[in-house]
Every structure is written in structure tokens, then in C-alpha cells.
Amino acid sequence: xxxxxxxxSPSGDDDPEGKPGQGPGPGGFDLGxxxxxxxxxxxMMSQANDSGASSGPVNYDLARRLATSQVPASHPASSVDxxxxxEAIKLxxxxxxxxxxxxxxxxxxxxxxxxxxxxxxxxxxEKLCSPIAEQVSRAWVDGLPEQAKAQAGPLxxxxxxxxxxxxxxxxxxxxxxxxxxxxxxxxxxxxxxxxGTAALLPRSIAEFGSGLNLPEDQVRLYLxxxxxxxxxxxxxxxxxxxxxxxxxxxxxxxxxxxxxxxxQLASSIDPNDPASIEAALGQGMFEPTVTPGQQAAMAELxxxxxxxxxxxxxxxxxxxxxxxxxxxxxxxxxxxxxxTGGPAEQTFATLIGLELRPRRLRAAAELWNxxxxxxxxxxxxxxxxxxxxxxxxxDLDDPKGFVERDKxxxxxxxxxxxxxxxxxxxxxxxxxxxxxxxxxGNPDEQPPRPV
Numbered sequence: 001x002x003x004x005x006x007x008x009s010p011s012g013d014d015d016p017e018g019k020p021g022q023g024p025g026p027g028g029f030d031l032g033x034x035x036x037x038x039x040x041x042x043x044m045m046s047q048a049n050d051s052g053a054s055s056g057p058v059n060y061d062l063a064r065r066l067a068t069s070q071v072p073a074s075h076p077a078s079s080v081d082x083x084x085x086x087e088a089i090k091l092x093x094x095x096x097x098x099x100x101x102x103x104x105x106x107x108x109x110x111x112x113x114x115x116x117x118x119x120x121x122x123x124x125x126e127k128l129c130s131p132i133a134e135q136v137s138r139a140w141v142d143g144l145p146e147q148a149k150a151q152a153g154p155l156x157x158x159x160x161x162x163x164x165x166x167x168x169x170x171x172x173x174x175x176x177x178x179x180x181x182x183x184x185x186x187x188x189x190x191x192x193x194x195x196g197t198a199a200l201l202p203r204s205i206a207e208f209g210s211g212l213n214l215p216e217d218q219v220r221l222y223l224x225x226x227x228x229x230x231x232x233x234x235x236x237x238x239x240x241x242x243x244x245x246x247x248x249x250x251x252x253x254x255x256x257x258x259x260x261x262x263x264q265l266a267s268s269i270d271p272n273d274p275a276s277i278e279a280a281l282g283q284g285m286f287e288p289t290v291t292p293g294q295q296a297a298m299a300e301l302x303x304x305x306x307x308x309x310x311x312x313x314x315x316x317x318x319x320x321x322x323x324x325x326x327x328x329x330x331x332x333x334x335x336x337x338x339x340t341g342g343p344a345e346q347t348f349a350t351l352i353g354l355e356l357r358p359r360r361l362r363a364a365a366e367l368w369n370x371x372x373x374x375x376x377x378x379x380x381x382x383x384x385x386x387x388x389x390x391x392x393x394x395d396l397d398d399p400k401g402f403v404e405r406d407k408x409x410x411x412x413x414x415x416x417x418x419x420x421x422x423x424x425x426x427x428x429x430x431x432x433x434x435x436x437x438x439x440x441g442n443p444d445e446q447p448p449r450p451v
Contacts, residue, residue, distance in 0.1 A: 310364025
């Protein structure tokens with residue numbers, strides 16, 4: 001059996017000959033596998049109840065347990081790895097000082113193993129996943145007919161607990177894959193770890209560099225520059241992290257379940273035919289529909305993440321320059337990795353289809369490069385002061401047009417400043433009650449103001 005739910009992995013897959021008394025049952029169904037599945041389900045429920053964290057839309061304790069159980073055990077990152085990361089981050093900050101006006105945002109640096117990454121990033125995953133899971137659970141309950149709610153009664157609480165386990169298992173499986181592939185704490189476009197902590201994963205970096213035939217120290221340094229640049233942007237833009245979470249909340253609020261579609265699909269299921277059930281699930285029988293409100297939130301989120309990744313791409317390219325021989329290959333590889341979707345996108349796609357994918361990364365990088373040439377480094381980075389100043393999704397289609405409109409607006413503001421200066425510079429003594437009266441008693445004659 002394959003693709004079992006809740007992250008189950010039937011025992012005996014590596015033993016083609018099987019074991020006595022555990023062979024296939026009627027219809028080719030392996031009773032030994034069923035027993036293993038039920039045993040694992042019992043363990044999961046027991047662990048969830050013992051932890052006291054089984055309530056809520058997502059069982060995060062279960063997610064953590066599943067994720068760590070599927071990641072190879074290892075000792076914490078060695079002091080050698082931690083020191084290498086610290087040196088790389090220090091050099092990265094020096095290089096970035098000449099490429100951006102934003103100050104350093106990372107206050108500390110460290111190295112993580114996959115299991116350390118899971119533990120360190122779980123609080124942020126809770127913030128990202130809870131709004132979606134809560135709304136899905138609420139949509140299912142609210143969408144039930146009143147008669148069904150009355151009949152369900154106490155079962156609704158059980159459904160909530162099982163829903164938390166289902167989401168927890170999905171998240172756990174996604175994080176297990178993600179933990180072995182991420183390179184830094186900001187691979188999904190936002191810092192997932194503790195605030196101000198720059199972190200790299202040495203084992204993943206070594207595997208990533210070997211696939212590119214590049215020295216590990218070069219890859220580590222380039223990724224350190226990217227990690228430090230992300231932290232500078234988020235630390236220097238206080239509203240940015242909250243805005244990403246707010247957009248995910250907006251996406252969640254628009255979730256609804258089309259029960260007419262569920263009823264239509266359910267009518268096509270033959271309880272005696274497992275294939276019909278599998279086909280119904282494949283058609284998204286239990287998935288919420290995507291509403292226009294969700295599409296709008298997703299579009300804005302994609303644009304914002306594209307602007308983040310485009311800015312980081314541009315700033316890192318300026319900071320690194322010709323210092324690293326393999327920088328060009330690394331830049332292109334990471335561009336494709338982020339734009340085409342990796343494990344992070346798959347994790348969110350599993351959780352109700354939300355993808356943290358900057359689809360317009362190249363266009364955003366081109367735009368930030370053009371803005372930097374027009375405004376200079378300080379002017380480019382000043383656009384992050386307020387979300388209303390940032391380019392829109394439409395601007396990504398026409399970077400040159402955005403730069404031209406920005407120039408015209410800047411010139412207009414400069415002209416208004418000149419007019420204001422001229423007006424304020426004109427003496428208007430009649431409107432100044434504090435001006436001294438003329439000594440000869442003539443109110444129309446007053447002594448000149450000192451310059």
C-alpha cells in the first residue's frame with residue numbers, strides 16, 4: 001500500500017518475502033499492514049492525549065513528533081559548523097553595508113540540523129497555519145445543515161479533535177521533507193526562526209553545493225549573504241512580517257466549503273468499490289473551493305513575496321559582485337528554486353493549496369535594479385517605509401513605466417517644496433501679532449526683521 005494518510009508507513013516494505021502469518025488476506029489486502037496502521041494510529045492518539053495538546057485546529061505536538069520521527073537522528077550542530085556560519089554571516093554583513101541602506105538585522109547566528117530547524121521554526125508555522133485550519137474547521141461545521149448538527153451532537157467535538165490530528169499529520173509530513181531540503185531560516189521568504197537569528201543548515205548546504213560542483217565555503221558564504229539580507233529587510237521593515245501573516249488571514253477568512261459539490265461527488269461513491277472513493281478524493285471532494293477573496297489575497301501575497309525576493313536578489317548581487325566566482329550560477333539556481341516551487345510551496349499546497357511562491361521574481365528583481373539606478377540605494381530602500389509606496393502587481397509588468405512615474409512624482413514633490421519655501425520665505429508682518437510696533441507710532445511702519 002502506498003500514499004497512506006496521516007504519514008503512516010507500513011512495516012515490511014523492505015521484506016519482499018513477508019513474514020509467517022502476515023501475508024495478504026482476501027482480495028490481496030495485507031492484514032499485517034492493517035494491524036501496523038491501527039497500531040500507529042493508536043500510538044498517535046495516545047501521544048496526542050498524553051501531551052495535552054490535542055485540542056485546537058492543528059495538533060502541533062503531533063506535527064512535531066511526526067516530523068522529527070521521519071528525519072534522521074543526529075547530534076546538534078557542532079561548534080565547528082556554528083563558528084563557520086558565524087564567520088560567514090560577519091563577512092556577509094560587511095559586504096551588505098555597501099549594497100543597502102538598511103542596517104544589520106541579525107543579532108546572532110547559528111547552525112541547525114534538520115531536527116533543530118523543526119523545533120526552532122514551529123512557533124512561526126503555528127502563526128502561518130492556524131488561521132487556515134481554524135477557518136476550514138469552522139466552514140465545515142457552519143456548512144452542516146441544522147438537522148445534521150443536532151444529530152451529530154457530541155460527535156462535533158470528536159470531529160474537531162480528528163481534524164486537528166489530520167492537519168497535524170499533514171503539517172508533520174510536510175515539515176519532515178522541508179527540514180531535509182531547506183538551506184537557511186528564510187528559504188520560504190520570511191524568517192521562520194527566532195527574531196534576529198540568522199541560521200544555516202550545513203548538511204543541506206554541503207549536499208546542495210556538491211550538486212553544483214561548487215566549493216562548500218563559497219556556497220555557504222553566498223547563502224549567508226542572502227540570509228543576512230532577508231533579516232535586514234524584515235528588521236528594517238517592521239510592518240512586513242505582520243503583513244504576510246495578515247494576508248494569510250485574509251486568505252483563510254474567505255474559505256468556504258461547497259456542500260452541493262460534496263453531495264454530488266458523494267452520490268457517485270460506491271461503498272463496495274474502493275476505486276470510486278479514491279476517485280472522489282482525487283477530485284477534491286473534501287477540499288474547500290477557492291473564492292474570489294482568496295484569489296485576491298493570494299495575488300497580493302505572491303506580489304509581496306516577489307518584491308521581497310527580488311529585492312534580496314538585487315541587493316545580494318550588488319554585495320557579492322565579483323567576489324565569488326560561482327555567484328552567477330548560485331544566483332540562477334536559487335532563482336529557479338524559488339520561482340518554480342520547492343518543498344515550502346508543496347507544504348502549503350498540502351495545507352489547503354496556499355503557496356508561498358514568488359512567481360514574478362525575475363520581474364521584481366528587474367524593477368528593483370531599475371529603481372536603484374533611478375533613486376540610488378537610499379531612495380530604493382526608502383520605498384519599504386510604507387506598503388503604499390511599494391510597486392504593485394501591475395508595476396511588475398512594466399518596471400520602466402513605474403520608474404518613469406516615480407520620477408514624475410518626485411519632481412512634482414520637489415516643485416511643491418520649492419513653492420512652499422518661497423511662500424514661507426516671504427515676510428508677512430501684518431499676520432504676525434508678535435511684530436513690534438513702529439517707534440514713531442505709525443502702525444504701517446515697522447522696523448525690518450533681523451536676518
